[in-house]
Amino acid sequence: xxxxxxxxxxxxxxxxxxxxxxxxxxxxxxxxxxxxxxxxxxxxxxxxxxxxxxxxxxxxxxxxxxxxxxxxxxxxxxxxxxxxxxxxxxxxxxxxxxxxxxxxxxxxxxxxxxxxxxxxxxxxxxxxxxxxxxxxxxxxxxxxxxxxxxxxxxxxxxxxxxxxxxxxxxxxxxxxxxxxxxxxxxxxxxxxxxxxxxxxxxxxxxxxxxxxxxxxxxxxxxxxxxxxxxxxxxxxxxxxxxxxxxxxxxxxxxxxxxxxxxxxxxxxxxxxxxxxxxxxxxxxxxxxxxxxxxxxxxxxxxxxxxxxxxxxxxxxxxxxxxxxxxxxxxxxxxxxxxxxxxxxxxxxxxxxxxxxxxxxxxxxxxxxxxxxxxxxxxxxxxxxxxxxxxxxxxxxxxxxxxxxxxxx
Ligand SMILES: [Zn+2]
Numbered sequence: 087x088x089x090x091x092x093x094x095x096x097x098x099x100x101x102x103x104x105x106x107x108x109x110x111x112x113x114x115x116x117x118x119x120x121x122x123x124x125x126x127x128x129x130x131x132x133x134x135x136x137x138x139x140x141x142x143x144x145x146x147x148x149x150x151x152x153x154x155x156x157x158x159x160x161x162x163x164x165x166x167x168x169x170x171x172x173x174x175x176x177x178x179x180x181x182x183x184x185x186x187x188x189x190x191x192x193x194x195x196x197x198x199x200x201x202x203x204x205x206x207x208x209x210x211x212x213x214x215x216x217x218x219x220x221x222x223x224x225x226x227x228x229x230x231x232x233x234x235x236x237x238x239x240x241x242x243x244x245x246x247x248x249x250x251x252x253x254x255x256x257x258x259x260x261x262x263x264x265x266x267x268x269x270x271x272x273x274x275x276x277x278x279x280x281x282x283x284x285x286x287x288x289x290x291x292x293x294x295x296x297x298x299x300x301x302x303x304x305x306x307x308x309x310x311x312x313x314x315x316x317x318x319x320x321x322x323x324x325x326x327x328x329x330x331x332x333x334x335x336x337x338x339x340x341x342x343x344x345x346x347x348x349x350x351x352x353x354x355x356x357x358x359x360x361x362x363x364x365x366x367x368x369x370x371x372x373x374x375x376x377x378x379x380x381x382x383x384x385x386x387x388x389x390x391x392x393x394x395x396x397x398x399x400x401x402x403x404x405x406x407x408x409x410x411x412x413x414x415x416x417x418x419x420x421x422x423x424x425x426x427x428x429x430x431x432x433x434x435x436x437x438x439x440x441x442x443x444x445x446x447x448x449x450x451x452x453x454x455x456x457x458x459x460x461x462x463x464x465x466x467x468x469x470x471x472x473x474x475x476x477x478x479x480x481x482x483x484x485x486x487x488x489x490x491x492x493x494x
Contacts, residue, residue, distance in 0.1 A: 087141050092261060092264070097132070098131065104127040104413045106124045110302060110406075110408035111437075129306060131369075163464070169200050187206065190233040191256030192211065194220040195210060235265045251280045259302050281340075282340075285335050288308060293333060293486050293487045298332070322343045387483065398420070399423050400458045401425060401468065401482075403443045417440060418440060
């Protein structure tokens with residue numbers, strides 16, 4: 087399987103294939119199993135600009151419908167992070183007489199609510215109706231559209247140039263990346279910045295976090311590839327800052343060429359990537375071998391525990407859970423349920439693997455012997471909250487970066 091690169095048209099060949107998968111956030115009711123859609127989840131690297139990307143994709147209308155279930159404000163850590171972002175923008179970029187900030191995919195307004203509260207001119211562009219309504223209820227001005235060239239030009243005509251265009255975990259989701267960058271070109275003030283925070287291929291490789299790969303993540307950026315993408319669309323990468331979100335991301339800052347002095351961190355991270363060969367074709371090949379090992383270890387462990395009569399369930403049903411259970415072939419026979427605190431997921435099934443999602447009260451009422459922690463990026467928060475489970479003799483199973491049972 088091969089495609090032309092969505093950025094530069096170069097050659098992209100499948101290098102890491104995670105098999106037949108459904109849309110990762112398509113939690114479904116038992117009566118919807120018949121109509122479930124599957125696609126081939128595989129990534130490859132562009133032989134020209136090095137951008138790692140999905141080969142096959144699910145239409146975006148299927149992914150971001152009204153039932154889209156991810157709310158960014160769900161975790162206390164996320165709320166703190168985005169409040170800090172808002173403060174930073176107001177202290178640094180939004181200091182002129184009438185500043186204007188646009189957020190691509192503002193989700194439930196987790197970042198823009200603080201900007202709105204400060205009375206700063208802003209606009210969230212958010213195609214998912216249900217989360218957009220939550221944002222609007224917080225006083226955020228929302229436009230219910232996909233961000234592209236047409237939308238950006240309309241915003242520019244109505245509101246003037248933006249000093250900041252921001253996106254968090256959104257740019258990697260957008261297949262029409264050329265239209266996004268042309269939109270940024272139309273909307274961004276001459277001295278403005280386009281800032282986006284996205285999962286980092288370096289982290290995925292370091293942690294074997296293959297569960298970050300799912301239908302919504304079209305691109306898996308590196309500093310080198312973002313630099314190439316920026317240059318391809320007539321911009322310059324001027325900063326790259328590692329942040330802890332989602333287990334390790336990078337915040338990229340892009341400006342018009344020559345408008346800002348690139349930070350030392352760009353050169354440092356590029357040198358690091360070069361030294362470890364992150365942008366070389368062998369990276370995905372090595373990851374494939376390791377990931378296949380994780381699959382073998384995890385399924386072996388679950389089968390062994392089952393044979394010993396141990397009760398094992400899943401904890402947390404993020405999109406990651408879909409990738410892992412489908413790639414490893416783990417269904418309700420190995421994990422009778424996963425518990426998750428999101429009310430909209432409860433009573434539904436994990437896409438593809440059809441493991442029931444139940445409320446955390448079920449977990450607490452009758453603790454199992456083991457719990458596979460799918461929401462591993464919140465491990466600290468969860469383990470601190472679930473001391474009752476471990477005090478009752480329960481053990482966590484983690485599969486990142488390798489399959490292990492902490493303390494056991
Ligand atoms: Zn390319």
